[in-house]
Amino acid sequence: MTSSTNVSCFHEARRVAIFGGTHGNEMSGVTLVNLWIQNGKEIQRKGVETKPFITNPRAVEKCTRYVDTDLNRAFTTENLSAPSGDDLPYEVQRAQQINEIFGPKGSPEAYDVIFDLHNTTSNMGCTLILESSKDYFNLQMMHYIKNAIAPDSCPVLLTEHPLLKYSTSRSVAKHPIGLEVGPQPQGVLRSNIFESMRVVLKHALDFIELFNKGLEFPPCTVDVFRVSEKMDYPRDTNGNIIAMVHPNLQDCDWEPLNPGDPMFQTFDGTTIRYEGAGTVYPTFINEAAYYEKQQAFVTTRRETLAAGAIKKT
Amino acid sequence: MTSSTNVSCFHEARRVAIFGGTHGNEMSGVTLVNLWIQNGKEIQRKGVETKPFITNPRAVEKCTRYVDTDLNRAFTTENLSAPSGDDLPYEVQRAQQINEIFGPKGSPEAYDVIFDLHNTTSNMGCTLILESSKDYFNLQMMHYIKNAIAPDSCPVLLTEHPLLKYSTSRSVAKHPIGLEVGPQPQGVLRSNIFESMRVVLKHALDFIELFNKGLEFPPCTVDVFRVSEKMDYPRDTNGNIIAMVHPNLQDCDWEPLNPGDPMFQTFDGTTIRYEGAGTVYPTFINEAAYYEKQQAFVTTRRETLAAGAIKKT
Numbered sequence: 223m224t225s226s227t228n229v230s231c232f233h234e235a236r237r238v239a240i241f242g243g244t245h246g247n248e249m250s251g252v253t254l255v256n257l258w259i260q261n262g263k264e265i266q267r268k269g270v271e272t273k274p275f276i277t278n279p280r281a282v283e284k285c286t287r288y289v290d291t292d293l294n295r296a297f298t299t300e301n302l303s304a305p306s307g308d309d310l311p312y313e314v315q316r317a318q319q320i321n322e323i324f325g326p327k328g329s330p331e332a333y334d335v336i337f338d339l340h341n342t343t344s345n346m347g348c349t350l351i352l353e354s355s356k357d358y359f360n361l362q363m364m365h366y367i368k369n370a371i372a373p374d375s376c377p378v379l380l381t382e383h384p385l386l387k388y389s390t391s392r393s394v395a396k397h398p399i400g401l402e403v404g405p406q407p408q409g410v411l412r413s414n415i416f417e418s419m420r421v422v423l424k425h426a427l428d429f430i431e432l433f434n435k436g437l438e439f440p441p442c443t444v445d446v447f448r449v450s451e452k453m454d455y456p457r458d459t460n461g462n463i464i465a466m467v468h469p470n471l472q473d474c475d476w477e478p479l480n481p482g483d484p485m486f487q488t489f490d491g492t493t494i495r496y497e498g499a500g501t502v503y504p505t506f507i508n509e510a511a512y513y514e515k516q517q518a519f520v521t522t523r524r525e526t527l528a529a530g531a532i533k534k535t
Numbered sequence: 536m537t538s539s540t541n542v543s544c545f546h547e548a549r550r551v552a553i554f555g556g557t558h559g560n561e562m563s564g565v566t567l568v569n570l571w572i573q574n575g576k577e578i579q580r581k582g583v584e585t586k587p588f589i590t591n592p593r594a595v596e597k598c599t600r601y602v603d604t605d606l607n608r609a610f611t612t613e614n615l616s617a618p619s620g621d622d623l624p625y626e627v628q629r630a631q632q633i634n635e636i637f638g639p640k641g642s643p644e645a646y647d648v649i650f651d652l653h654n655t656t657s658n659m660g661c662t663l664i665l666e667s668s669k670d671y672f673n674l675q676m677m678h679y680i681k682n683a684i685a686p687d688s689c690p691v692l693l694t695e696h697p698l699l700k701y702s703t704s705r706s707v708a709k710h711p712i713g714l715e716v717g718p719q720p721q722g723v724l725r726s727n728i729f730e731s732m733r734v735v736l737k738h739a740l741d742f743i744e745l746f747n748k749g750l751e752f753p754p755c756t757v758d759v760f761r762v763s764e765k766m767d768y769p770r771d772t773n774g775n776i777i778a779m780v781h782p783n784l785q786d787c788d789w790e791p792l793n794p795g796d797p798m799f800q801t802f803d804g805t806t807i808r809y810e811g812a813g814t815v816y817p818t819f820i821n822e823a824a825y826y827e828k829q830q831a832f833v834t835t836r837r838e839t840l841a842a843g844a845i846k847k848t
């Protein structure tokens with residue numbers, strides 16, 4: 223990226239991948255990617271090579287989240303530089319292969335854009351996940367998508383955080399974009415969720431085509447929700463969960479949670495209230511896959527990011 | 536059961552079991568049963584011994600539906616009479632143990648009542664599952680529960696069918712009752728679903744207490760949905776699914792589906808319509824666990840069953 227007269231210049235985004243099945247039981251991405259592997263017409267755009275790819279085929283076959291370990295946390299420097307071999311967990315082997323095909327991560331040879339398609343059991347709607355607040359290309363793309371699907375909404379979750387590091391599958395690309403659509407149970411394909419994901423992908427690819435054609439995108443702002451804190455379920459001294467997400471909070475992803483608001487309900491009916499310092503916006507509320515990560519939801523805070531103008535080099 | 540002056544007499548229902556975790560990732564039953572194992576006060580009733588029991592502990596530990604095979608189809612005569620041994624699938628071993636503790640199935644020594652607690656990803660609300668249209672005890676109980684929770688509804692699914700045999704865990708008891716509550720994703724505990732299940736159990740146990748006290752229940756009728764036909768997803772010649780449940784049908788469990796109504800939507804947007812002879816009432820619509828059973832939903836037909844008066848012997 224180079225700057226001149228306040229316009230940031232990026233290379234054409236010629237190599238684009240669409241990942242499905244990073245979690246093998248999230249059926250919208252698995253189904254879309256499999257469809258596009260059979261017939262890619264829908265994702266073809268002038269000047270763009272778009273590669274649909276199933277990242278965790280064994281997990282997809284078993285319709286399970288993963289086989290040995292979460293692929294979407296496996297793209298650490300340590301894993302990617304480990305001596306390869308059959309003794310490594312399946313997903314670590316797979317991360318190395320993906321890094322070879324689409325990376326190497328952090329190198330000039332890496333793919334320009336990777337979309338990674340996920341579903342959630344939470345009521346998150348059609349959420350875009352952004353890894354860096356400085357990535358003007360992605361911010362411009364998200365701005366474009368938000369406008370294109372309005373009046374439907376499309377929240378942006380910014381996962382940039384001083385402590386929480388995710389090492390996602392998509393992080394191999396120069397511009398990684400997560401798409402998290404819900405609510406949809408694991409192992410289920412719902413037509414409404416499937417169609418939402420498909421529409422967002424369409425607009426994203428349209429943006430890339432326009433960018434590659436040389437269109438300049440003027441400065442813009444994007445409202446995002448920045449990840450703040452992981453909240454666990456209340457537990458007893460043995461680590462057993464003793465409360466559920468409160469009915470007032472369940473399904474209220476992206477809505478304000480204020481100090482004093484109900485947060486959990488114990489099995490004997492006691493309400494546990496949020497006692498943070500100010501308003502937060504919870505998301506990933508009661509996500510099935512996060513019980514094992516000791517996470518009932520994450521709090522976020524609203525922020526407006528500014529993106530400078532961009533065009534191709 | 537003996538009859539006199541049109542009142543059917545049953546023995547007291549002294550031994551009652553509540554099964555959770557027959558499917559290890561259906562969290563309402565798992566959680567309730569574990570709570571009641573710790574403290575059974577809530578399920579104690581005068582003259583009733585109620586035993587809460589986790590039927591598939593290994594599946595619960597792994598938060599998976601089953602380990603080797605579906606426990607809830609494992610209670611066949613063949614399985615229950617097979618020579619026991621470590622080489623049998625885990626769930627078959629487990630079925631034999633359960634049959635020993637709560638059965639033997641079909642014998643006078645069997646438990647009087649078993650409630651088996653399930654969750655579904657389908658929008659089935661709080662459904663009672665009845666295995667026999669002739670079981671006046673269960674019909675009277677369901678009549679009692681329906682009245683007790685009105686104006687909330689509590690559909691009864693009758694699984695009696697000339698061809699489809701289920702061999703459920705609860706079938707070990709003289710009076711087997713399934714409770715199927717949804718929508719709830721696998722691996723998730725939702726407070727609303729948890730509370731619905733708890734309330735139905737409360738009324739069911741109240742009924743048993745009243746029955747055991749000697750109360751006579753007069754003749755009644757119960758509206759049920761009788762299982763008719765399994766409907767698979769549309770597939771290509773390789774067996775791959777090529778369509779989703781239509782948005783007009785998704786979440787519409789127990790609502791009428793008429794000839795000509797949309798049923799599936801192919802991935803390229805074509806509507807596939809229901810072409811049966813008359814109105815049916817679909818249920819288990821888009822249940823996660825039934826993809827592997829090649830079942831998109833089951834059709835049912837409405838029927839009104841009559842139950843004679845009952846009292847204890």
Ligand SMILES: [Zn+2]
Pocket residue numbers: 244245248339340341
């Ligand atoms: Zn995922």
Ligand SMILES: [Zn+2]
Pocket residue numbers: 557558561652653654
């Ligand atoms: Zn079940």
